[in-house]
Amino acid sequence: MTHLELREKFKEFFKSKKHVIEKSSSLIPIDDPTLLFTTAGMLQFKPYYAGIKKAPYSRVATIQKCFRLSDLENIGKTARHHTFFEMFGNFCFMGDYFKKEAIEFAWEFSTQVIKLPIERIYVSVYEKDDEAFKIWNEHIGIPKEKIVRLGKKDNFWGPAGDSGACGPCSELYIDMGEEKGCGKPDCFVGCDCERYLEFWNLVFNEFFQDTDGNLSPLQNVGIDTGMGLERLCYIMQGVESNYQTDVMKPIVDAIIKKLNVKYEDKNKTKINLIADHLRALVFVLAEGCVPSNEGRGYVLRRLLRRALKTSSDLGHKGAFLNELTGAVIDVYKDIYDYLPKEEENIKRILKDEENKFLNTISAGMNKLYSVMEDNKDSKVIKGSDAFMLFDTYGLPFDITEEEANDHGFTVDKAGFEEAMEEQKKRSRGTGEDKKSKFGYVANFDTKYVGEDLNNLTNGVKAKVISVYNDNTVIVTDVSPFYGEMGGQVGDNGYIETSDKQTIKVTDTQKKENTIIHILENNNHSFKEGEEITLFVNADRRMAIRKNHTATHILQRVLELTLGNHVNQAGSYVCEDYLRFDFTHPDSISEETLLNIENKVNEVVFKSMPAVIKYMSKEEAISSGAKALFGEKYPDTVRILDIGDGFSVELCGGSHLTNTSEVGYFHIVSEGSAASGVRRIEAITSLKAANEATKLFSKVKNLAHILNASKIEEITIRAENLQNEVKKLQKDIKQLKTSGASVTSFMDNYEDLGGIRFYNLEFNEDIKEVRLYADTIKERVKDSIAVMISKTDSSNSILVQLTGSAIKEKKLSANNIIKDIIKTAGGRGGGKDTFAQGSIENIDKAKEEINKLKSTWL
Ligand code: SER
Numbered sequence: 001m002t003h004l005e006l007r008e009k010f011k012e013f014f015k016s017k018k019h020v021i022e023k024s025s026s027l028i029p030i031d032d033p034t035l036l037f038t039t040a041g042m043l044q045f046k047p048y049y050a051g052i053k054k055a056p057y058s059r060v061a062t063i064q065k066c067f068r069l070s071d072l073e074n075i076g077k078t079a080r081h082h083t084f085f086e087m088f089g090n091f092c093f094m095g096d097y098f099k100k101e102a103i104e105f106a107w108e109f110s111t112q113v114i115k116l117p118i119e120r121i122y123v124s125v126y127e128k129d130d131e132a133f134k135i136w137n138e139h140i141g142i143p144k145e146k147i148v149r150l151g152k153k154d155n156f157w158g159p160a161g162d163s164g165a166c167g168p169c170s171e172l173y174i175d176m177g178e179e180k181g182c183g184k185p186d187c188f189v190g191c192d193c194e195r196y197l198e199f200w201n202l203v204f205n206e207f208f209q210d211t212d213g214n215l216s217p218l219q220n221v222g223i224d225t226g227m228g229l230e231r232l233c234y235i236m237q238g239v240e241s242n243y244q245t246d247v248m249k250p251i252v253d254a255i256i257k258k259l260n261v262k263y264e265d266k267n268k269t270k271i272n273l274i275a276d277h278l279r280a281l282v283f284v285l286a287e288g289c290v291p292s293n294e295g296r297g298y299v300l301r302r303l304l305r306r307a308l309k310t311s312s313d314l315g316h317k318g319a320f321l322n323e324l325t326g327a328v329i330d331v332y333k334d335i336y337d338y339l340p341k342e343e344e345n346i347k348r349i350l351k352d353e354e355n356k357f358l359n360t361i362s363a364g365m366n367k368l369y370s371v372m373e374d375n376k377d378s379k380v381i382k383g384s385d386a387f388m389l390f391d392t393y394g395l396p397f398d399i400t401e402e403e404a405n406d407h408g409f410t411v412d413k414a415g416f417e418e419a420m421e422e423q424k425k426r427s428r429g430t431g432e433d434k435k436s437k438f439g440y441v442a443n444f445d446t447k448y449v450g451e452d453l454n455n456l457t458n459g460v461k462a463k464v465i466s467v468y469n470d471n472t473v474i475v476t477d478v479s480p481f482y483g484e485m486g487g488q489v490g491d492n493g494y495i496e497t498s499d500k501q502t503i504k505v506t507d508t509q510k511k512e513n514t515i516i517h518i519l520e521n522n523n524h525s526f527k528e529g530e531e532i533t534l535f536v537n538a539d540r541r542m543a544i545r546k547n548h549t550a551t552h553i554l555q556r557v558l559e560l561t562l563g564n565h566v567n568q569a570g571s572y573v574c575e576d577y578l579r580f581d582f583t584h585p586d587s588i589s590e591e592t593l594l595n596i597e598n599k600v601n602e603v604v605f606k607s608m609p610a611v612i613k614y615m616s617k618e619e620a621i622s623s624g625a626k627a628l629f630g631e632k633y634p635d636t637v638r639i640l641d642i643g644d645g646f647s648v649e650l651c652g653g654s655h656l657t658n659t660s661e662v663g664y665f666h667i668v669s670e671g672s673a674a675s676g677v678r679r680i681e682a683i684t685s686l687k688a689a690n691e692a693t694k695l696f697s698k699v700k701n702l703a704h705i706l707n708a709s710k711i712e713e714i715t716i717r718a719e720n721l722q723n724e725v726k727k728l729q730k731d732i733k734q735l736k737t738s739g740a741s742v743t744s745f746m747d748n749y750e751d752l753g754g755i756r757f758y759n760l761e762f763n764e765d766i767k768e769v770r771l772y773a774d775t776i777k778e779r780v781k782d783s784i785a786v787m788i789s790k791t792d793s794s795n796s797i798l799v800q801l802t803g804s805a806i807k808e809k810k811l812s813a814n815n816i817i818k819d820i821i822k823t824a825g826g827r828g829g830g831k832d833t834f835a836q837g838s839i840e841n842i843d844k845a846k847e848e849i850n851k852l853k854s855t856w857l
Helices: 003-016 041-050 099-113 130-140 229-237 249-259 265-286 295-313 325-332 338-374 383-391 397-406 413-427 430-436 453-458 538-562 590-605 617-622 685-705 713-746 766-779 813-824 842-856
Strands: 059-067 084-092 121-126 147-150 164-175 196-209 215-228 460-468 473-476 493-496 502-511 514-519 531-536 568-573 578-583 610-616 636-642 647-650 665-674 677-684 750-752 755-762 783-790 795-802 826-830 834-839
Touching: 003 059, 003 099, 003 229, 041 059, 041 084, 041 164, 041 196, 041 215, 059 265, 084 099, 084 229, 084 265, 099 130, 099 164, 099 196, 099 215, 121 130, 130 147, 130 164, 164 215, 196 229, 215 229, 249 265, 249 325, 265 295, 265 325, 265 338, 295 338, 295 397, 325 338, 338 383, 338 397, 383 397, 383 413, 397 413, 453 538, 538 568, 538 578, 538 590, 538 636, 538 647, 538 665, 538 677, 568 665, 590 665, 610 617, 617 636, 665 685, 677 685, 685 713, 713 766, 750 842, 755 766, 755 842, 766 783, 766 795, 766 834, 783 842, 795 813, 795 826, 813 826, 813 834, 813 842
Parallel strands: 121 147, 755 783
Antiparallel strands: 059 084, 084 215, 121 164, 164 196, 196 215, 460 473, 460 531, 473 514, 493 502, 493 531, 502 514, 568 578, 578 677, 610 636, 636 647, 665 677, 750 755, 783 795, 795 834, 826 834
């Protein structure tokens, strides 16, 4: 049975059991900062189990994309482990069904739908779960000896992340045959070997585990089951491992072909590992992650580097993963239609990262060998050294560890992690520091009223709640001041005290729901309960709003122009400009940047409405809002919807009501902010318009300088100028080289009784020849020079006399040239010292020159 058929059968079966078939959620959990990746099918339903949120259905089934690092060491070695994999699962939240039905469904699907042989099926239950034991034994009819009771480690599941639903579980196993076993006498269900293969895990969620590890009963018990798709294919297709199923084999085959290796025992683990990692890379990259030194990015980096290192163990040199993305996408393109659209990007990121690694690996390895040499007595690599190898040489920890282990060394992992943590602390932004500065401020729910523009213009009356720091930090019951948050700077403005004193508010911060006003030094003594009036600097706020809404437009345009991998990596919005950091692997060409700017301005000029809405998190995400990974959002979220769905973003900041208010948008700079992260800085409104005007005037000025009557001509003129400069540079070079021949022609004379006679011929323009003549004039006191220039277009001649040739011999250049022309034909003349002309017959000219020479002796 193919994987496509299995998918259909699974969906059909659970549909018939009244389950809604839901889509796989993203590989990256949107709402759970404690998890890097979606590790199980139940993740998208976590709030339903916990009763935090009411589920829209009571039964649901999915085929979920999952990613787990927990089995990294086993990848490739066993037949059954993966980093990325898919999981079939049925779920129930509201106590609609529990153990009995979950077991019945699993049994019916396994034995009647896909018809696994009953005699090969075994089950495990949690050691204390008599109820499940009884269901399997008495209700389903599995003999007691085929039901194994296992402890918490094996048969108690969850929670996923730092808290959530969990409970005892029961697993279905299939006997893959004695030949797959380890041969130990006690090899049975629960053994780590390949014989008894666990294929379906039924979790009976009964408890909620809080972040401290305390268990409390769930309001409603739930069911969460998971069955690995690859394992099921392995069982159903009668192949030797997951890697030979129809989901993995095409990928394995592509690798074999590319690396030109045989799929034989000594290579299999390595080829399987590459196949696993390549597939995982494609899927995670397709979700917009990029390789980096932290979090998910670091996981990507590790997978890629492991795959490359393994390929080099197989004798392959160079990048290749980027060439094999097609093999993965071909398998999945009908299931995940977004994959083909992302392929180009994935390829590019892979290629870039592969090359980066290949450039650093040899240096890193060499350094590792020298570290090993230095520590050959202890055979331990210090954590600080492992960190240095990682940080300076880009050598991932597991490669260091693998290589070290191969040479009989161990690595101090705890020390490495400590060093890593230290670095993280160092690189953490200043934002946190700023906030933690106000740790002393007591929490209070300040009512924020700064959205209503009337409150900005008219001021807001408020009561002082608390006062700190010599009357420079105050909290009020209501406030129109926006406290710095989500990249938007805090407001400034002023307050009016009860006795009509005016005090400047220099900044506003936010701590939880407390708005903290920071005031300039003052002599007022605030009283709790004192009534004051708060005035926000409304012009500044307006400028901030423009930049903030423009940031949202920019983000959407970037997604549309560069691809879906664009994710926000940071932003800063103030009155002067906006800064937006986003994930993107390459630099952006000038042309694309211009296109981005134009598209943002199109949105500005289309006067699209910008509306703040409140909705459930799910609703926001399904309407396209890109929540920030790793952030925790409340159930009801605030979104900014631009152009009725053009851009939908979760945001707590201040915005315009129509895009036209941005006025005009202009990108000031684009560059790299960190590895895989680009930064755009831009300005809006009058500032942007002024900048554009300034540029326009500069261009006009340039046109004037270049003598271009139309602006379009500037480029042509500038190009011409460039060409001319190039030519001149070439000429100068030539001149300089022929300068070398100056010395040689300078020696090429005949001595006519103390007068140097230069009788020379050049294949150069007469202008150049004149330069040579000048050199003679400068350097030789008494000389007669007759110099012929012979080019394709003309024959010229010059005669030049210096010193005694004129004074004593009384010769005249003019006479000489006239004599020559008379014989050889041509025109010309000059003075006694210098004459120039053209000649028709060079040979005759030469004869005449020789004749004349004899008269000068
Ligand atoms: N959550 C359980 C697992 O991942 C069952 O889906 O194994």
